Amino acid sequence: MKKLIIVNGPNLNLLGKREPEIYGSLTFEDYLKELKAKFTNVEISYYQSNVEGEIINKLHEVGFSYDGVILNAGAYTHTSIGIGDAIKGIETPVVEVHISNTFGRESFRHQSYISPNAKGVILGFGMLSYELAIKSFVN
Template sequence: MFLVKFELMKIQIINGPNLNLLGVREKSIYGDSNFETYLEELRKRYPDISISYYQSNVEGEIINKIHEVGFSFDGIILNAGAYTHTSIAIADAIAAIKTPVIEVHISNVYKREEFRHHSMLAASCKGVIAGFGMDSYRLAIESVLSGK
């Protein structure tokens, strides 16, 4: 009898500053659902994938998490919040790892303030998904699953 060890695909979702306030802050932009409720829905939708979640308001902690999982996970879905527009350090962390990173945004950043139209991270990421509400995360998971 042979035992086959099956490893689940591993995806890390990382949310940056102020995203711990989803469902509370600026509901007209971000909706009225908190992320933990949405995360439960994602895990039910993808039971054969290990979906880990991390949120921090601190740039260095986000970089540490990218380093921690960036060589062993199948994909990272990163919503760096406002750090998207300012953090060369996070862009460098993404460039330094092997795991593909997909940048996501709940809102359509191109319909918002001018400073949000530029991402410091996008050039280091596999792709960018923006403007589909929380569904942006599901679309990113689908991208990781497709390998494209």
């Protein structure tokens, strides 16, 4: 059984409430239940933090024992050299995901410190981005 973790960054705890026209009206906890029901052959863990250092600590914690990390670093994608370096330093492959198409938004969102160190990037498919990332590890 594959062991994956979804790591969500800042403000993603507000999914379902925050800008539903961009992020939808479903909470991540409700969506996670759907993912676990769909992928019964995968052990899916979940972690969310609004704190950059806590995300780095989680990557260090799982980065040598899990089969994959699905990371939506939120705004830290565009600012955190530290998270990018943490991904470079671990063995577990990371897929970067975004709910929105970051290239269709403000220009500062076009830069990612995650992408150069990620196995792949999935963006712009809403919550389906997470499912596509899981499929990249199990197919």
